[in-house]
Amino acid sequence: MTLSPVERAKQEAAKLAVIENVHDEMIVGIGSGSTIVYAVKEIAAMVEKNDWNIVCIPTSYQAEALIINNHLPLGSLDQHPHVDVTIDGVDEITLDLTAIKGGGGCLVQEKIVADNSIKLVIIGDWKKVSMTLGESWKKGVPIEIIAKAQIPLTQRLKEMGGKVKLREGKAKIGPLITDNGNFILDVNFGKIIDPKKLSTKLKSMIGVVDSGLFVNMVDKAYIGQEDGTVKILS
Numbered sequence: 001m002t003l004s005p006v007e008r009a010k011q012e013a014a015k016l017a018v019i020e021n022v023h024d025e026m027i028v029g030i031g032s033g034s035t036i037v038y039a040v041k042e043i044a045a046m047v048e049k050n051d052w053n054i055v056c057i058p059t060s061y062q063a064e065a066l067i068i069n070n071h072l073p074l075g076s077l078d079q080h081p082h083v084d085v086t087i088d089g090v091d092e093i094t095l096d097l098t099a100i101k102g103g104g105g106c107l108v109q110e111k112i113v114a115d116n117s118i119k120l121v122i123i124g125d126w127k128k129v130s131m132t133l134g135e136s137w138k139k140g141v142p143i144e145i146i147a148k149a150q151i152p153l154t155q156r157l158k159e160m161g162g163k164v165k166l167r168e169g170k171a172k173i174g175p176l177i178t179d180n181g182n183f184i185l186d187v188n189f190g191k192i193i194d195p196k197k198l199s200t201k202l203k204s205m206i207g208v209v210d211s212g213l214f215v216n217m218v219d220k221a222y223i224g225q226e227d228g229t230v231k232i233l234s
């Protein structure tokens, strides 16, 4: 099957990221989304070919199923609190490796696994790169919140200048419930000039579990280009 330029870019980025960053005897964090599917397939091929001994730590129910379905050894942070490398997708990333994640609603577990990883490697296509966060990802910063705090937090986020939208389920009426049993508010702040300040502010708000702003967390990004090449940001 011929892949579209975007899918090919995602696949090439995922392949190169795996080849360069995943090795035998590693504990590997597995991100969530559609790009990570290509990475998991590549990891599975390398494990089978080289008879590697690795353990994969999921960042969501989706990642857990991917690991199991590709016959990779499944582990948890309880068993392996020190992860060697995590590979994950992204919604938007700037050249200084600041990112927005959580388009798939898995931001909190993604951040927990990333925070316990020696290295966070991001994979994506050229459309994900921008000069300023908020430029290309228009759906807003995903913020996972405790359901009971929805109304007061919505009000406060609006007072901060955000356009707030409660994320709804797709085949379910009403709010989307995350893998952790929480709600997500997607908050559009326009262009985010100071992501670190915003991230700190959001994290300090009572009822916020965490936001999809990844500041000073990403070590390397593999960005597939329209022509099939891969650019590396580090």
Ligand code: 5RP
Residues within 6 Å of the ligand: 031, 032, 033, 034, 035, 036, 088, 089, 090, 091, 101, 102, 103, 104, 105, 106, 107, 110
């Ligand atoms: C899920 C995420 C994903 O990594 C992000 O949304 C990118 O997804 P995709 O690879 O499908 O573009 O953060 O919470």
